[in-house]
Amino acid sequence: MLKRSIENLGNRTIQGVWRIGFATRFFLAMLLHSGTAFRRFGLTIREMYFTGVLSLIIILVSGLFVGMVLGLQGYETLQTYGSEEALGVLVALSLVRELGPVVAALLFASRAGSAITAEIGLMKATEQLSAMEMMAVDPIARVVAPRFWAGVISMPLLAALFSAMGIFGGYLVGVQLIGVDEGSFWSQMQSAVDFEQDILNGVIKSVVFGVAITTIALFEGYDAPPTAEGVSGATTRTVVTSSLAVLALDFVLTAFMFRGIN
Amino acid sequence: MQHDNLVEIEDVVFGYGARPVLKGVNLTAKRGQIIAIMGSSGCGKTTLLRLIGGQVKPGQGTVRVAGESVGELDSAGLYRLRRKMGMLFQFGALFTDMSVFDNVAFQLREHTDLPEDAIRDLVLMKLHAVGLRGAAQLMPAELSGGMARRVALARAIALEPALVMYDEPFAGLDPISLGVTGNLIRRLTDTLGLTSLVVTHDVQESLKIVDYVYFVSEGVIVAKGSADDIRASDLPYVHQFVHGEADGPVPFHYPAPSYADDLRLGG
DSSP states (O other): OOEEEEEHHHHHHHHHHHHHHHHHHHHHHHHHHHHHHHTHHHHHHHHHHHGGGGGGGHHHHHHHHHHHHHHHHHHHHHTTTGGGGGGHHHHHHHHIIIHHHHHHHHIIIIIHHHHHHHHHHHHHHHHHHHHHHHTOOOOOIIIIIIHHHHHHHHHHHHHHHHHHHHHHHHHHIIIIIIIIOHHHHHHHHHHHIIIIIIIIIIHHHHHHHHHHHHHHHHHHHHHHOOHHHHHHHHHHHHHHHHHHHHHHHHHHHHHHHTTTOO | OOOOEEEEEEEEEEEOOOOOEEEEEEEEEETTOOEEOOOSSSSHHHHHHHHTTOOOOOEEEEEEEEEEEEEOOOOOOOOOOHHHHHHEOOTTTTTTOOOHHHHHHHHHHHHOOOOHHHHHHHHHHHHHTTOOOTTTTGGGGGGOOOHHHHHHHHHHHTTOOSSSEEESTTOOHHHHHHHHHHHHHHHHHHTTOEEEEEOOOOHHHHHHOOOOEEEEEEEEEEEEEOHHHHOOOOOHHHHHHHTSSSSSSSSOOSOSSSSSHHOOOOO
């Protein structure tokens, strides 16, 4: 019994290490074969439509509601200290630094990441990737790399739209509904939000999240066992792993980016 | 110099992990012929195609296509060689996000600089050859199994390869589609001067069209010959296979402990 448990543990460890090695090789191969994704940018644009444009509804609606809730909650807290004019700053900084990149990335992982894994996994299961190889076309260059770059380009754009929509939601609730002064809402926001420290760092975060999510999604699809069960398991793993990766990376990036900022 | 044999497999040994699949196979395919590779499911037929296509490398022995040793080629060499090959997968493996037209045009767009007008003409000619010119704008999901197989055939011959490999082209087809597919393979092989390798377990349909047959069982070639030789063969395995007998050298029962023991009748 004990021997079998140790064997199982050893087996899982070996498989885990092997998988990390395979994922690293996959990532490097993807970067190495990215030429096609740029030379024939139409392929990447097409994938941007599927991963980016089709994610717009969920991103915009979620951004609006998150901003509206921030407006309500922020106003409740700020009015205790008599500084409700700072609502604009609170809403904008929360969104641009944290909620925009992180929540948009979590939504992107569940909306687009799962779709990418399922698509690649099914292409593998139905031998479409093998067929491509037999036609002397490298699936990493033709199928995987354009999806990767589409995800990496779409992610910061979606995060920016999420933040913009959130700020609009905060404005609707704070200014139009509750009656915070419109001038101070916008002017305080404008003077407090720093382009480099806040916006640029938020963009960097979302690019990193984009790389992580699309890499995980593509790898899980490419590595999925070619069965219905295999593809469904891979899709679930994509959402779970990439969500956890986003949260962990967010902590690490925040720790480095916002050290010493007041 | 052109070799008479397009494909030459010599003493090939191959296994997946510790499980041996092929244990010393010799096979040749002459140019312009249809060669059938027959045998029961899981006997290593498809693995032979994967070896020829370079998707896996032999453990021992050599696989030569057009004089080049497939196992020794680097990826650039392999991709160059694959342009001379076409492959028809078991269920077509059409790209589901592309129309029939785009599927057939895929290789022409990837590997040539032909203008779109010329590609259009070539694609329509290939689709006409398989009788599906009228289905050019359909999506793969709108096709029947037999039609999908024919589109995949048109796609496989788009670049006019020297060798076309067919993985179970007759599996799951109705009798009409079965005859259509068999005739197409024969006609295209003759008119385009191809060499065709057909992996199948459909004896009756394939014996009508093939020039030479190899029988694979348990990783070795157990019989070979023309279609008539195979029909007349008195080898027990071939006889069982050709006549579809339930029991024989290939047993009906999967190996198991004694029936009485399993039912605990021993007392």
